[in-house]
Amino acid sequence: MKKELFSLDGRVAIVTGASRGLGKAMAKGLAEAGASVVLSDILDSSEAVEELKKSDFRVIGLKVDVSNKADVDQMVKSSLEEFGQVDILVNNAGILEGGKSEELSLDVWEKVVSVNLTGPFLCSRAVGKHMLKRGKGSIINVASVAGINGSPGNMPYGVTKAGLIMMTKALAAEWGNTLRVNSISPGVFASDMTDDFLKDEEFMNNLRRNVPLGRHATADELIGTIVYLASDASSYVNGHNLVIDGGWTTKLP
Secondary structure, three states: HHHHHHHHOOOEEEEEEEHHHHHHHHHHHHHHOOEEEEEEEEOOOOHHEEEEEHOOOOOOEEEEOOOOHHHHHHHHHHHHHHHOOEEEEEOOOOOOOOOOHHOOOHHHHHHHHHHHHHHHHHHHHHHHHHHHHOOEEEEEEEEEEHHOOOOOHHHHHHHHHHHHHHHHHHHHHOOOOOEEEEEEEEEOEEOOOHHHHHOHHHHHHHHHHHHOOOEOOOOOHHHHHHHHHHHHHHHHOOOOEEEOOOOOHHHHO
16 A cells, blocks of 8 residues: 555645644644645634644644635635645534524524534635636535434534535535545544533443444544545545444444
8 A cells, every 4th residue: 555645745724623622633634644734713723723833734723704705715815825725625613502493593593504504615615616726626524423313402413414414415426527525424522512421421321332332532533534535545535424433323222
C-alpha cells in the first residue's frame, strides 16, 4: 500500500465547527496528514489555532455563522485569499436542541434546521462552485446515527441529520463527475455536545449494553475516517454514508 494515498500535502481544508470537540480533532488530523486548514466556527477558535500552530501546521481561524450566507461567502473568500484554493470541506458545525415534539417551539425547530441543514447547504454551494471550476474536491458532511434511527426528544436534530445524508447523496449524484461528496454518521463520541449524556449513568449503562464495542468513542477516533475520505485513498467512494458507531445500529434493542 502506498502511503501517498493518504497524504494531503499541498491541499487546503475548511472545517466548520472546528474550535473544539470533533471539529478540532478532525482539523488536527487533516493538518497532520499535510493539509493547510481553515478552522471555522461561530465560537472563538483562537485557542485551537494557536495549539495547532505550535506544531508548525498551516492554519487560520475564521469566525463564521454557517447559517448566514454573507458569512459563508466571506469564509470562502478569506480561505482563497490565504491559501489560493480549497480542496476539502468538512461540514461539521451543528447544534443539538430538542424536547418533546408536541411542545417543541417553532424557534427551536428553525434554529436547528438553519445550522444543521441550511449551513451545510450554503457551505457546500459556496465551496462547490470553486471545486467545480478546479475540477476536483472532497466534501464530507458530518451527519449522525440520529439521522438513521429515531431518537426520542431529539426530533429536529435527527431530521436535519437525515436530511444531510440525503443532501450528500443528491450532491454526489449531481457533482460526481467532478468532485466527491460523502457523509459520516458518528455514534456517541466524547465531546462538548455529549458531555451531559456521558455524565448520565442510565445513558451510559444503556450505551454499554447496546454498543457491541461496549463503550463510547474519543474524538481522535474520527481522524482516520476523515483523512481517508479527504484523500485519494477514497477516490472511488462517492455518495456514501459511513457509520462510525461501534456497531450500535447493527443491533435490535
